[in-house]
Amino acid sequence: MSTAELMDFDEAIEKFEPVLGFEVHVELGTATKMFSAAPNGFGDEPNTNVSPVCLGLPGSLPVVNEQAVRYSISLGLALGCSIAESSSFARKNYFYPDLAKNYQISQYDEPIAFEGEVEVELSDGSIRRIPIERAHMEEDAGKLTHVGTSGRIQGADHSLVDYNRAGVPLVEIVTHPIFGAGALAPEIAKAYVATIRDIVISLGISEARMERGNLRCDANVSLRPWGQEKLGTRTETKNVNSMRSVERAVRYEIRRQAAILEAGGTITQETRHWHEDTGTTSAGRPKSDADDYRYFPEPDLLPVVPSAELIDELRAALPEPPAARRRRLKTEWGFTDLEFQDVQNGGLVSEVAATIAAGASPAAARKWWTGEITRLANARGAEPTSLVAPESVAELTALVDEGTLTDKLARQVLEGVIDGEGTPAEVVDTRGLAVVSDDGALIAAIDDALAAQPDVLQKIKDGKVQAAGAIIGAVMKAMRGQADAARVRELILERATE
């Protein structure tokens, strides 16, 4: 769709009220799958983390992973939900080869957690309450690779299936419709996903790496004229896998739907695909008879009836709520409101916290994440959190602190780390980027520079120490920037006045 078919965002919001809804899937970081003892691993050789249950082989029977139930209850509690006295699994029947059984084990009328609320903080510091309808347990599906000319579903000749992901424990968090977002709708979308991510990270129940699909968001958007009671027809943009993309996808859908409605058209109720490269959505599958999933109780699995003691134990072990955590961290780190907002708006609170925990100073952790890493991420159209691990950032700041690297060199090392060249120390070694701390090498370069510029040498001797700048420049150039300028200056003054 061309931009001519989009309405200006401000105009769209003036005419229509956006109503949002989200389904966020969280892959739990258990050792094994939801219903079998096969490993829950990422990036392994295809079809090696599979058991007969994962392949739906005849006679195989699922058994519930206790840790996954505990994680799900913890997440439900952290979302402010009630935990079901009795919760059961159901079969969602559909034919698609991403699951070999022709059904997905999910939950239907008895989800493990229901009716909660999540507080989301926006960039102006205001708080929005997002109503949670339910959080239910289910299994992830296998990974399909469509082979064909286009690389997309349309035009594929055949598909390849890897069932390593089939059966990985998921919690799907479903919101109630979110009203009153207005022009803040895209920002609320992003802040909601960032908050869910912070919650699951602080619970320690998922790696929450969006680029790996540990956390995936389906965004529902509908528009209605302001003042109208009846909800408009919604679209569901599937698998939006970064916080930035969630914001963009919601903004795009508002502009697209507004243009259609304004022209007298109607919105088709359908799923839509998000295209990261163009920042657009395209029509997927329309809602149809195929959405009749014929849910029925899963006969192979017994009800989950969590005891009051278990719920109390998990509630007592909950980390502090996100708002309290933010207030505490801001004080601990000694950040100003603006500095903390910067971290918060970048969705980087967990990364900064982990970097500090790994030994970096708060100021350095903030500077790297909101500065160079964010800049590189924007340049690459990626999420900062996907580029580099907090431990590597902490190692980088340590190398700067101990004088092995200058800030400038550290930025080069960071790029090396992001490009997969290894840990910061390894990049320093392979690229030969360490600061030259050998005075002998520096003095040789200084003597060369002084000999080449005798007029400058004379000025320094006459007491005009600022003239040393020209020599520092020449020495840094000779050292390819890998020298500590302050040390070079000291040595120049020593040599010139000897």
Added chain:
Amino acid sequence: MSEISEEQVAHLASLARIALTDDEITNLASELDQIVNSIAKVQEVATDDVPATSHPIPLRNVYRPDVVGDTLTQEQALQNAPDDDGQRFVVSAILGEEQ
């Protein structure tokens, strides 16, 4: 009185990817109808205070510890596949998408 219509049978057959002839649809509608009627008789004795039962055995909370167990090898996993590329199952392209 028939409660299961031929349209419902055709709809279910299409959802279940089962090809049925018109005759089969007519026969199945009548057979399913008898089954539904028989089950309705059971419902007559179940009063309002009897909750729906999905499992006949009064067991709950049957769990497995989160410990890795046996897996199949890639070769075993692909052994019964109609087609594979040495690593993954090959399936025909399907118009649709992940659920």
